[in-house]
Amino acid sequence: MCFVAFAVRFIGGLAAGNGSVVQGYIADVTPTDERAGRFSMLGAAYNVGMIIGPTLGGIFARPGQGPAGFRIPLLIASGLSAAAVTGVFPVRPREPVRGHTTDQQPSRWSMIGTAARNPVIRQLMGLTFVVGFAFTGIESTFGFWSQHFFRWGPREIAVCFGITAFMSAICQSMITAPLSRRYGEARMLAIGMVIAVISMALQPFAASGAWAIALMTTMAIGSSVAFPNSGALMSRSIDPDHQGQIMGLNNALGALARVVGPFCAALIFSGVSFNGPFVLGAVIVAPAVWLAVAAGRSARRLQQDPCRQNQAGVTLHS
Numbered sequence: 001m002c003f004v005a006f007a008v009r010f011i012g013g014l015a016a017g018n019g020s021v022v023q024g025y026i027a028d029v030t031p032t033d034e035r036a037g038r039f040s041m042l043g044a045a046y047n048v049g050m051i052i053g054p055t056l057g058g059i060f061a062r063p064g065q066g067p068a069g070f071r072i073p074l075l076i077a078s079g080l081s082a083a084a085v086t087g088v089f090p091v092r093p094r095e096p097v098r099g100h101t102t103d104q105q106p107s108r109w110s111m112i113g114t115a116a117r118n119p120v121i122r123q124l125m126g127l128t129f130v131v132g133f134a135f136t137g138i139e140s141t142f143g144f145w146s147q148h149f150f151r152w153g154p155r156e157i158a159v160c161f162g163i164t165a166f167m168s169a170i171c172q173s174m175i176t177a178p179l180s181r182r183y184g185e186a187r188m189l190a191i192g193m194v195i196a197v198i199s200m201a202l203q204p205f206a207a208s209g210a211w212a213i214a215l216m217t218t219m220a221i222g223s224s225v226a227f228p229n230s231g232a233l234m235s236r237s238i239d240p241d242h243q244g245q246i247m248g249l250n251n252a253l254g255a256l257a258r259v260v261g262p263f264c265a266a267l268i269f270s271g272v273s274f275n276g277p278f279v280l281g282a283v284i285v286a287p288a289v290w291l292a293v294a295a296g297r298s299a300r301r302l303q304q305d306p307c308r309q310n311q312a313g314v315t316l317h318s
Helices: 002-015 018-029 032-060 063-094 108-117 119-150 154-174 176-183 185-205 209-236 240-271 276-304 306-312
Strands: none
Touching (some): 018 032, 032 063, 108 240, 119 154, 119 185, 119 276, 154 176, 185 209, 185 276
């Protein structure tokens, strides 16, 4: 039974590649100046799902019945996945047809080289890994941290993450896009990173559960401001024919961060300090602010110099 559970999760992980496809599709059908807003709505949809999904699972789960008590939540999840697949078909024909196509897509190694040559993509991918490393490390140890300092149980932890997801959804659906249009994607990306760093650094000094929730929420808001702008800035720097591939590489780097981050955070939490994951997160995310600023500067230089665009291997869209 344990092997089956791991196999199911493995297959589910393979299916997670649809995230880069969705991002590439949104970039294809959205004008460049509206992409930050559309990516924000995508993030808001994920956050709403993070609220509703665990709620449904908690309502319909019956732990007292053993493994059979978890079948109904799994069947609900399966049904929602089927509904999502069905919902894709009416949308798919609207994807714009390219004026030119290539007979053969470049290999993944070629696209890695393209990403490495483009300064905007390289810097944003570095940001994806560093921030993903820190955030997932904090998320994976937060339950133990809150239990140690505040004696929280599953209910209090669920409330904390529910509030965090709700505020992130509000931010991404109503605030991120207007701010990006007014102040620019690169600037808002850097501001979001600064908010996240400050929240991480202050979390060890939280004197109560309410302060812990407030700081987790501001950290999530910083992420909600930053990442849609990162995706929009990246989409401007990718040739339209290769958006899915580059974003897929970016998501793969994020997945690697979600493996390494919790592992390192758990070692620090158990062997160094209960506050270690927050301190580590603040220390390694602080340089990501520089990556955000550097990516914005690189994007402006590429936009102003067609020769640099050719050297980078992709077309920058204004």
